[in-house]
Amino acid sequence: MASRAVVFRPVHADDVSCTPFEANTTFKINQSDYLENNYIMRHGIHNNQTTPISASNLSADNAKNADGTFQTPTWKSIDHMFYRPETKHQPMNTFEHYNPRYTRKNLFYSCSLLVVPYVKHGENIKRTSVKLGWTGSYMGLNNLVDVYDDKYGNLHDKLIDSSSFVAKHKLIGYWGFNDEFRNFELNYGTLGKTFAQGKTHLPIRCENGYGDTNENFRTFGWYTDHRPGVETTFSSTNNVTSSGLCLEFHSGSKSYVQVNDLNKKVNFNNDEEFAISFWCRLPHQQSMSSSKETSNAIITKRGVERAPTRYNRTTNRKVVWKDQNVTRNRYPYDISVVNKHHPTLTAGTILFRRSDGSTPINCAGDTIITSSGWHHVVCQKSASVMQLYVDGVLDRENTDRFHGDNNTGVMNPSYLMFGALNTNCSQQMSGSLDEIRFYNHRLSSSEILSLGNRDYNTGSLYQTTVVGNVFYRTGQIVVSSPMPKHWYALQSNWNLEYKSSRTIYENEVLCKVPSGECNVSMNPTLRKPKSSLIQPQFTGSGFKPYITSVGLYNDNAQLLAVAKVARPIQKREDIDMNFLIRWDY
DSSP states (O other): OOOOOOOOOOOGGGGGGEEEEEEEEEEEEEETTTTTTTTTEEEEEEEOOOOOOOOOTTTSSSOOOOOOOBBBHHHHHHHHIIOOOOSTTTTOOSSSSTTTTTTOOOOSEEEEEEEGGGGTBBBOOTTTTTTEEEOOGGGGOEEEEEEEOOHHHHEEETTSOTTTTGGGGGGGEOOOOTGGGGOOOOOSSSOHHHTTTTOOEEEEESSSSSSTOEEEEEEETTTEEEOOEEEEEOOSSEEEEEOEEEEEOOOSOOOOEEESSSSSHHHOSOOOOOOEEEEEOOOOSOOSSSOOOEEEEEESSSSSSEEEEOTTTTTOOOOEEEEEOOOOSSSEEEEEOOOOTOOOOOOOOOOEEEEEEEEEEEEOOOOOOOSSOOOOEEEEETEEEEEEEEEEEEEEEEEOOOOOOOTTOOOOOOOOOESSSSSSSSTTTOOOEEEEEESSSSHHHHHHHHHTOOTTTTTTTOOOOOOEEEEETEEEEEESSSSSGGGGSSSSOOOOEEEEEEEEEEEEEEEEEEEESSOOOOOGGGGGSSSSSSSSGGGGOOOOOOEEEEEOOOOTOOEEEEEEEEEEEOOOOSSSEEEEEEEEE
């Protein structure tokens, strides 16, 4: 018998493999049983008043969640972990989702938070598996909201149609004011229910270097406030409710917004197409310092610019650059609201102008927008035509005779101004501005309607379907949006469906047994006493060995794993045999 009583056979590295794969489990939870399943549901609110922990009025100043946690610390902890960058001019350095190209993270001053227990989300929540729905009940408007996640951690509202959104690459300037509550000083008021009702006065600080990465703007004036923004409307009722935050300019006060560092982007030449979109709420009575002011500036680029100023002329002749009021007769655009002193135009209409320094081109509207409520306005240059849209409807258009004329120009070095012509607040407007957008391309009629849609359920004025975020690794789902229908998320009749994700490693070891080895039974009772030789009566053909188990050992002959076969397998001497051992963990 050509056999050897071999105990160990080496396993080569090529015969060992480990294959990871993802396993998922579907979970469904609703409001009635989330506590029994150890889910955590909380609400958060930004509060700019700081109350000492030992204060007796802590509960009065800070609302509580159902589990006893305070809503202000909840908001601030979420903000600190996931949302707030160190500065507005740096990439996000947060716990999860670092790339702003794919993930849109905007934490409004209120949020709703659902925390999935670790044992029910595993290593991660599976991407694209989250489905969250709830029934809203704000102001008696019972509406169903369904949101879902994409693979980048964004929660999208299905009812908001993004097909007519303006392409992001066309946007060159945006001011929404929805994040400015973060900059309020202490003791200026408390954000929350009273703020949403417009009862809180929150002035803006005067500060340079204030804005997003490509923006610098300065606000001036104690009476320039942040107020509840554009009102959303509900189609089946007469109910309206404000959304987001806006910028409000008060009559009789010196207030304006000066935009720096965008001169090259918004300084359009004769042939460039552009579009300026904004929401406004203008009272009928506009502030007027003299009868010579026939219109009040809304958005203009002709009144303030940086100019050299000489000091100490008799000594070192020092020259510094300072902002100066220089009214230009040449400008690429000037948008204002006509007041009662205008000799020909109707008070309360929009006046959109361009000028080459000698004769301006006027595109004067017909629709009076100083009536009650908010109005959406688009002023754009489409090829050689100046167009004015009010509430999605073409109000007036005029031929731009500067188009194609190489002997004149409309560009200037002036700053972009909101609410006034210059820092002296000449031609200052009264009222509110919100969602100001500059595009380097004309807008189509469907894009204009999308920018002007303020419906309570389907409103697309913020040009996003994102209403929150999913943080997959930590199992936290946050709903936060300027739209009021998302303010009261997860308060009644909510349900959640998602899939957990965990990695399973499939290990395989190929054990090769040649025909001439392991052909002798390892049973010790078959051997002679005190010898390794098999007794003669057990060497016949009737005593064929069977394999019942395979052991895996390390280099120190320590047993690591044992594989038991379902039934004994006869070891043959005429062929090589291979055993594939597989296990998962």
